[in-house]
Amino acid sequence: MRVRLSHVTGHHPAAERDGVPAVRDLNITIEPGEQVAVIGPSGAGKTTFLQVICAAIKPSAGEVCLDDTDIWSLSTKHLQEIRGRLICAPQVPPLPPRQRVITSLIAGALPAMSLTQSLVNLIYPLKTSEAYQALEAFDVQDKLWNRVDRLSGGERQRVGLARILMAPASLWLIDEPLSALDPTRAEQAINSLVDRAAARGVTLITTLHQVDVARSKFSRVIGLRDGAVAFDLPAAQVTNGELSKLYAQHEHELSSLHVQHDALSTPA
Numbered sequence: 003m004r005v006r007l008s009h010v011t012g013h014h015p016a017a018e019r020d021g022v023p024a025v026r027d028l029n030i031t032i033e034p035g036e037q038v039a040v041i042g043p044s045g046a047g048k049t050t051f052l053q054v055i056c057a058a059i060k061p062s063a064g065e066v067c068l069d070d071t072d073i074w075s076l077s078t079k080h081l082q083e084i085r086g087r088l089i090c091a092p093q094v095p096p097l098p099p100r101q102r103v104i105t106s107l108i109a110g111a112l113p114a115m116s117l118t119q120s121l122v123n124l125i126y127p128l129k130t131s132e133a134y135q136a137l138e139a140f141d142v143q144d145k146l147w148n149r150v151d152r153l154s155g156g157e158r159q160r161v162g163l164a165r166i167l168m169a170p171a172s173l174w175l176i177d178e179p180l181s182a183l184d185p186t187r188a189e190q191a192i193n194s195l196v197d198r199a200a201a202r203g204v205t206l207i208t209t210l211h212q213v214d215v216a217r218s219k220f221s222r223v224i225g226l227r228d229g230a231v232a233f234d235l236p237a238a239q240v241t242n243g244e245l246s247k248l249y250a251q252h253e254h255e256l257s258s259l260h261v262q263h264d265a266l267s268t269p270a
């Protein structure tokens with residue numbers, strides 16, 4: 003799916019509409035199949051950026067186009083249709099606590115099922131092997147039949163990522179997918195996401211705090227600061243100088259990431 007933002011300004015839903023916008027005057031085009039990491043200090047507007055793209059937040063100004071359609075010009079029905087073609091995965095996946103992992107995963111696939119399949123699925127879970135394979139990509143397949151509220155935070159995050167693989171979407175918007183994972187799990191998780199997105203031709207946009215992961219695993223990196231684009235560059239051109247400027251006065255966030263993720267490859 004192609005994403006185009008033109009002069010987009012937006013506020014957090016809980017913020018005053020006449021207050022400081024969370025994102026401002028964004029002009030960004032992301033082509034189908036591109037893999038983009040969005041980085042920046044805490045409060046830079048990364049989550050809001052994803053929410054504007056997935057139509058969870060209506061911008062106060064500007065235009066959001068998905069596959070060249072201005073989404074806010076659509077009828078409610080057509081807006082729902084386009085929402086069904088993307089997945090927006092929050093940092094903490096909203097998995098109902100008493101539900102089994104298998105059920106949560108299959109819920110991710112419902113948009114691709116007929117009504118009959120959905121009803122049959124209530125009694126006899128379909129797509130069990132697909133769900134197992136999705137969990138396997140994040141090494142959490144042994145939890146297939148577990149209840150969600152009996153998982154650790156990291157396991158829950160990995161189940162949330164596996165759920166993305168079940169969805170029939172052509173745009174993945176993923177908010178901080180590695181926040182609860184140790185470096186080894188983080189590397190496995192990001193490899194699974196980028197490899198599968200590439201294999202399916204899915205557009206992948208991920209917010210990250212791990213700048214070394216952004217530079218080593220993604221082809222393009224967007225730096226946000228104070229709601230605006232500080233840089234939008236091929237990953238190979240994101241220098242330490244660019245990162246220093248982006249994280250000025252927030253250096254503790256940058257340095258702690260290097261320490262936390264020094265097991266991941268860091269380009270020169």
Ligand SMILES: Nc1ncnc2c1ncn2[C@@H]1O[C@H](COP(=O)(O)OP(=O)(O)OP(=O)(O)O)[C@@H](O)[C@H]1O
Nearest residue numbers: 014016017024042043044045046047048049050051
């Ligand atoms: N619950 C809230 N109520 C009001 N305003 C908020 C709220 N959450 C965020 N904002 C505003 O939106 C801005 C952008 O927040 P956003 O969550 O998009 O940043 P972020 O870059 O994702 O931060 P983080 O890395 O800490 O998750 C914040 O600086 C703040 O001004």
